[in-house]
Amino acid sequence: MILVVGANGMLGHDLMEVLQGDVRGLDLPELDITDLVSVRKALLTLKPRVIVNSAAYTDVDGCESNVETAMAVNGEGVGLLALTAREIGATLVQVSTDYVFDGSKGEPYLEDDPVGPLSMYGESKLAGELNAAMAPAHLIVRTQWLYGLHGKNFVETMLRLASERSELAVVDDQVGSPTFTRDLARAIKALLDTGCTGTYHVANSGFCSWNDFAKAIFAESGLVVTVNAMTTEQLNRPARRPLYSTLDCGKLERDTGFRPQPWREALKQYLQARTATGK
Template sequence: MGEYKITILVTGANGQLGRELIGFSDQRFRIIGFGRLELDVTNLAQCRAVVAEVHPDAIIHAGAYTAVDKAETDADEAYRVNAIGTRNLTIAANEIGAKLCYVSTDYVFDGMGSLPYNEYDNTNPQSVYGKSKRAGEVLLQSLSQRYFIVRTSWVYGKYGNNFVKTMLKLASERDSLSVVHDQVGSPTYTYDLGRFLIELVQTEAYGIYHASNTETCTWYEFAQAIFEESGLSTKVEPCSTDQFPRPAPRPAYSVMDHSAIRQNGFSQLRPWREGLKAFLIDLNS
């Protein structure tokens, strides 16, 4: 008899985090990914059927409605996916006794603070996207006894579109760029986040976690670091959020305190600049 494998079902398997997670499959655990076409989380009957068939030990729910600006005019769909979809998966997970890990966001906070948000701070989402993700958290907490909620921020990785890839693309087209310097947060590399999620769901340490790469920067400082680490001479000019109005408000301060990681004995994710270096090496290899 071989070593026992745990089975982890991943939703949002075509997204940037989902695709990263599937890459972790090895002898110790089997990771089975479902994209929206194979598993529509808004369909309760389908959630029940798929979860019953796969019978995972844990589900990492990385699928979400993430179009932050579009959500402002498409609230029903954002809630249908982020709230109802999470409820449906919770019901399905409960039926087979599976753990459920829901990937949430810094957008559940108003971003008006000046101290890192801890897991138990009151939420106060300002955008429809943030409110719909918070609604998913509340449904999961009220319906499940075996849940993890992992809030993260400023996610990037080798799959899908993200800030790092956008900056590299713009650098190839222009000599200088303006990037906002009045929003502070922690960039998070999908590889580091994914590794933490897989470690987490193998435990019984249920609850809310804040997980991002450590240390902080503004988007402007992040852009500067991307060009420095890539050896590009693109000039970056700082600007304010007001100069780039968007339909959905962005949190000005979304630094999160990782108290649950510390209290439950997990390892902190590495500093964001180290994660960025590793990502750029991986991207260019």
């Protein structure tokens, strides 16, 4: 059986749909990954073959002021899952982030490039990666710029803003690959089906700035909105973000044959899917 932890989250929902078959999902309050008793009770009862951890404290700016929570959920909680996975012989899949990198490389990051998080979120997720390695069989999947049908995300924010105004400013100096959680879930399935372990990068192919992404969202939705440029410095958020953190996903393709579709195709599918759900 495969257990999805954080099953009510944006990625968790899509994992439940894509993995199918003998899959169980748990989330707060039934399972709190920061609580050893809760973790042991769930895992020793269910004895999953694979644990896919998509639970996290994902408020990047919030992590700067809630360091203890960030480390408890994103770092230590993963350690509790890993130790218990070791006890029951399960494979642990840990979902991580491009924010473990500092964005200064100037070209797409490979799995074994040096890490250097700029934020508490990145630090806590890196601690999670290190802790996941306590499970003898572990798979670390770094991804970025997620959006999906079951969570707050950039696409929904842009569509909401478009209903309120006809002009807005979006940062144009951060570059990455917007990634549809459904495609990420499919890649995780491909990695599991192939028996891969170790670290993999997964994102939709191609890259853009947040400003380009906003323009694409409006163009694909038939909305006329003026998108002005602004810098990350002007936006002045509490957490520092890497400016160029695209992920080289060649290892995923070589080892599984799975190549995530281009980000703009994925965006079109997302917009069609949200229309189909009546949004």
